[in-house]
Amino acid sequence: MHRAPFYTKPAAVVASLLLPVVLTFAGGAHAQESQLDAARAAAKSAPFDAEAALANGRALRRAGHDAEAQKELRRAVYLATGRSGDLNVRTRWESARAAIARRDFPSAMALCRQMTTISGGAAAGHACAAEAHLLYRRASEALVETTQAIALTQASPMYEAKISEGLARELELDDAAAEASLREALASKPAAPEAHLYLGRLLVRTGHRDEGIAQLRRASALDADSPEASYELGRVLVPAPEGLALLQRAVVERPTYVVAYLQIAELELAAGNLDAAQKAAEAAIKGDPKDHAAHTALGRVALAKGDADAALKEGEAALTILANSAAARLLMADAYASKREIDLAVESYQAAYGLDHGDPRSLVRASQACLAEGRLTSAKAFGEKATHEFPKLGRGYEAFGDALAADKEPLAAKAAYERAIANDGGAKSSDGARVKAKLDALTPRK
Secondary structure, rough: OOOOOOOHHHHHHHOOOOOOOOOOOOOOOOHHHHHHHHHHHHHHHHHOHHOOOOHHHHHHOOOHHHHHHHHHHHHHHHHHHHOOOHHHHHHHHHHHHHHHHHHHHHHHHHHHHHHHHHOHHHHHHHHHHHHHHHOOOOHHHHHHHHHHHHHHHHHOOOOOHHHHHHHHHHHHHHHHHHHHHHHHHHHHHHOHHHHHHHHHHHHHHHEEEEHHHHHHHHHHHHOOHHHHHHHHHHHHOOOOOHHHHHHHHHHOOOOOOOHHHHHHHHHHHHHHOOHHHHHHHHHHHHHHHOHHHHHHHHHHHHHHOOOOOHHHHHHHHHHHOOOOOHHHHHHHHHHHHOOOOOOHHHHHHHHHHHHHHOOOHHHHHHHHHHHOOOOHHHHHHHHHHHHOOOOHHHHHHHHHHHHHOOOOOHHHHHHHHHHHHHHHHOOOOHHHHHHHHHHHHHOOOO
């Protein structure tokens, strides 16, 4: 049964889909880092066994050892050449997935096209090509390939093609069609984890949290060593301890799992565990030195530790990688503010807001920074803009109220504080209680 989709703003939907779409089918091997020694040993003991090379390459890929996996899977393809069609197809498909993981689209497509020339491999070749197109978010091209793959399998559309079809529909922001395709995939292979994983992620994003979590738990149960299942379930369950534990398990299974390290860094930073947050951010950079978000995360940790210069350095590194990173601009603005270089801070806050009109933090923090330096006119201007652009944001009204109170405008400040309390869930909430104290301080005692 397919429900009506839970509609969100297109920008929010797109933001939730920013990560590269890379399918990670389990096959029959596990990704656990500790199991790699056994897989490597098995391949070494049978150097001419294509199946052993395939199993080793798959395990390496799932554990995040992309370069080693691609090398091993190329060997598997070589050993399988001239063998049965099924083995030829499986080795090339897995090798294509390793190329996708390394963002090597041409190599992946070449392998997929080779599959279509193998007896019995045409449908798989088109499904493989769909996965490759999803790397660069080419939904239309992926759907062309899934249509051909499904047509070739007729009454029993192949599992992988239906998953790719669902992910492509999701990229097109057609959540109802995406859900339908993923449910078809799940129905065809209910004991396989991938459809549960992608369906669960979709359901959580579209507002069906409980059912989505149930699907993610099922994916994790079916493939307990899956880094993706641990990550997707963990990031939904945070800040609960189970969520953090799952994220930590994900990076044990895949020591190069950058997005999982970044989630851990955010959680540890929010909890004030700065050393743990720094360790996670540094691990993310080690996993991908060209990840701008990792440098931004490390910079935020440095700023929390009081090292504004180190924060600026990481912000600049992030901007070198991605010049239009709003998060990096915001980091640098906060760092300049901490150094009381207010002109540079304001310039960076404005740049951050210009790059991301959906994030109110740049306006609120600009108001607070200007207030701290006695620039009341600017503080009021930023605070007022925050209330106009984000009329339900309590922090915006609070910042505006602070600026008004400092400029000796108590009546206007009271009105702003009252709006802040109303938007923060009432005076008994933690934020509301803080603002209530400011409001009471403006009220003359009888």
